[in-house]
Amino acid sequence: MLAIEGLSKHFGGVQAVHRVDLQVRGNEILGLIGPNGSGKSTIVNVVTGVFPPTEGRVRLRDRDITGWPPHRVLAAGMGRTFQGIRIFGGLTVWQNLWVAQKAKSEEGEGGLLRRWLAVDRASMKKIEATLEFCRLRDKKDELARNLAFGEQRRLELARVLAAEPDLLLLDEPAAGMNAAEIEDLRDRILALKQRGKTVVLIEHHMELVMGIAERVAVLNFGEKIAEGPPAAVQDDERVREAYLGHRQGGGQA
Amino acid sequence: MEFYLSLLTLFGFRILLGLSAYVVILTGQISLAQAGFYALGAYTAGAASSMWGWPIFPAILLGGLVGGLFGLLVGFPALRVHGLFLVIATLAFTEIVRMVFLNLKYTIRVGDRTIGPAAAEGFRGITYYFQNGWSSLQIVVFTWLFVLLVLLAFWLMDRSRAGAVLRAVGEDELAASSVGINLTAVKVAAMTAGGFVAGLAGALYAHYATYVSQEDFGVLLATFAIAYALIGGTGSVLGPIAGVLFFSLLIDGLRFLGDWRNLLFGVLIVAMMNLRPHGIIDVGLVRRVASLLRPAGGRAYAGD
Numbered sequence: 001m002l003a004i005e006g007l008s009k010h011f012g013g014v015q016a017v018h019r020v021d022l023q024v025r026g027n028e029i030l031g032l033i034g035p036n037g038s039g040k041s042t043i044v045n046v047v048t049g050v051f052p053p054t055e056g057r058v059r060l061r062d063r064d065i066t067g068w069p070p071h072r073v074l075a076a077g078m079g080r081t082f083q084g085i086r087i088f089g090g091l092t093v094w095q096n097l098w099v100a101q102k103a104k105s106e107e108g109e110g111g112l113l114r115r116w117l118a119v120d121r122a123s124m125k126k127i128e129a130t131l132e133f134c135r136l137r138d139k140k141d142e143l144a145r146n147l148a149f150g151e152q153r154r155l156e157l158a159r160v161l162a163a164e165p166d167l168l169l170l171d172e173p174a175a176g177m178n179a180a181e182i183e184d185l186r187d188r189i190l191a192l193k194q195r196g197k198t199v200v201l202i203e204h205h206m207e208l209v210m211g212i213a214e215r216v217a218v219l220n221f222g223e224k225i226a227e228g229p230p231a232a233v234q235d236d237e238r239v240r241e242a243y244l245g246h247r248q249g250g251g252q253a
Numbered sequence: 254m255e256f257y258l259s260l261l262t263l264f265g266f267r268i269l270l271g272l273s274a275y276v277v278i279l280t281g282q283i284s285l286a287q288a289g290f291y292a293l294g295a296y297t298a299g300a301a302s303s304m305w306g307w308p309i310f311p312a313i314l315l316g317g318l319v320g321g322l323f324g325l326l327v328g329f330p331a332l333r334v335h336g337l338f339l340v341i342a343t344l345a346f347t348e349i350v351r352m353v354f355l356n357l358k359y360t361i362r363v364g365d366r367t368i369g370p371a372a373a374e375g376f377r378g379i380t381y382y383f384q385n386g387w388s389s390l391q392i393v394v395f396t397w398l399f400v401l402l403v404l405l406a407f408w409l410m411d412r413s414r415a416g417a418v419l420r421a422v423g424e425d426e427l428a429a430s431s432v433g434i435n436l437t438a439v440k441v442a443a444m445t446a447g448g449f450v451a452g453l454a455g456a457l458y459a460h461y462a463t464y465v466s467q468e469d470f471g472v473l474l475a476t477f478a479i480a481y482a483l484i485g486g487t488g489s490v491l492g493p494i495a496g497v498l499f500f501s502l503l504i505d506g507l508r509f510l511g512d513w514r515n516l517l518f519g520v521l522i523v524a525m526m527n528l529r530p531h532g533i534i535d536v537g538l539v540r541r542v543a544s545l546l547r548p549a550g551g552r553a554y555a556g557d
Contacts, residue, residue: 070430086428095417100432
């Protein structure tokens with residue numbers, strides 16, 4: 001589905017990401033973990049075109065999308081959410097999804113102008129269904145900035161879903177959530193997989209990642225240090241070191 | 254009566270100018286280029302009607318189109334700069350336009366009169382209205398025909414997906430592009446629309462004034478364009494109208510205060526920005542009014 005080949009991103013002298021290779025298979029849930037500053041978010045940003053890589057290629061379904069701007073990456077089928085919440089606060093919940101909605105020409109009755117000026121029934125139904133999926137339907141006419149924190153998080157997911165990507169990069173979706181909300185998020189990610197989506201879950205919350213990811217990749221200091229099924233990765237010596245420090249070093253946690 | 258008719262005409266130019274800034278501000282860009290577009294509209298439309306013998310309607314439209322064309326041209330480089338840098342870059346454009354008209358000499362003789370841009374002396378003889386014996390009322394109606402058409406177009410746009418997309422870009426460019434919005438297309442389109450409307454405003458102004466000069470199209474005009482939209486509020490197309498009324502009442506209504514007027518002017522602007530930081534008509538007000546107007550239990554619609 002997604003192939004990251006020898007990807008590096010340097011900011012001045014800082015090697016945020018260094019020669020990372022990563023394959024994401026279709027319809028899997030891949031966990032991408034690592035300590036703070038290990039380059040997880042940088043990978044998301046480079047892969048989705050926020051900034052170009054220093055070197056390396058990004059392929060999405062055999063298409064080389066290296067350096068494409070974010071809107072083209074999305075059109076090619078890869079969407080993402082942000083680590084901090086980035087919703088359109090001055091728009092209603094409904095409008096947040098409306099602007100993101102994929103404008104597929106084959107579905108639109110009428111021409112370009114009509115597609116931009118009017119809402120056709122099919123798109124309206126789709127938006128309602130996505131709102132339902134993210135339990136935001138009763139909030140649809142609220143201004144997004146007036147939503148509670150958990151709802152804003154759900155809105156960010158709903159918004160990218162409205163664009164109907166096949167592959168989703170979720171950048172720390174559980175940050176700041178309580179146990180019940182995380183449980184809810186877990187169910188939603190599993191439901192996405194059921195619907196045929198591929199999910200890359202960038203997360204700090206180990207329980208969540210280890211619970212639902214089929215494979216986990218671990219980053220440390222911008223390099224991939226391990227990859228494999230959750231159980232194997234948890235037992236990996238280098239991963240333990242990355243998270244807990246050197247054993248010989250006196251147990252610096 | 255004449256006084257009120259010409260005041261109403263002036264309001265028309267100012268509202269169009271405010272609307273031209275409004276559409277650009279929706280995308281989060283602050284542009285001082287509107288005065289340049291206004292000047293280009295004024296000079297081209299003036300030349301079309303008074304020198305090339307065009308009828309008035311196509312002449313005004315040409316002013317708008319030239320404004321829009323330059324909006325398109327300014328829009329692309331403007332993509333590369335943000336915030337204060339965009340303000341400076343667009344101010345430079347306005348100044349360049351002004352300098353060009355300060356030096357442009359292109360006149361013809363009609364009978365014993367010289368018509369056309371005469372460099373520093375300005376552009377005299379844009380007398381279509383007067384040659385054709387238009388009354389003040391006719392001028393008001395003609396001006397407001399354009400104002401109402403632009404208001405209607407912007408109002409429809411605001412309710413449409415296009416309006417939501419402009420606002421989304423204004424709120425968060427990165428988020429907007431990550432949900433599939435082409436920032437280049439949206440920002441350039443807004444600048445083009447803004448240029449077109451400012452060009453129309455300039456074209457109409459030139460015919461009302463009969464004489465235009467580059468002095469009229471400087472940074473002050475550009476600042477007012479932004480102020481109409483920002484003080485008026487960007488919650489709805491009615492915002493720039495509120496902004497124009499606010500400023501016009503201050504400027505013309507407080508004349509009796511003499512020198513104290515300038516002081517009060519400053520105080521009121523500071524007070525306004527404190528009381529209503531998002532302008533008189535902001536998104537919150539629009540929603541409150543909409544919910545009052547909506548029949549109880551009525552279906553809330555997404556478009557507003």
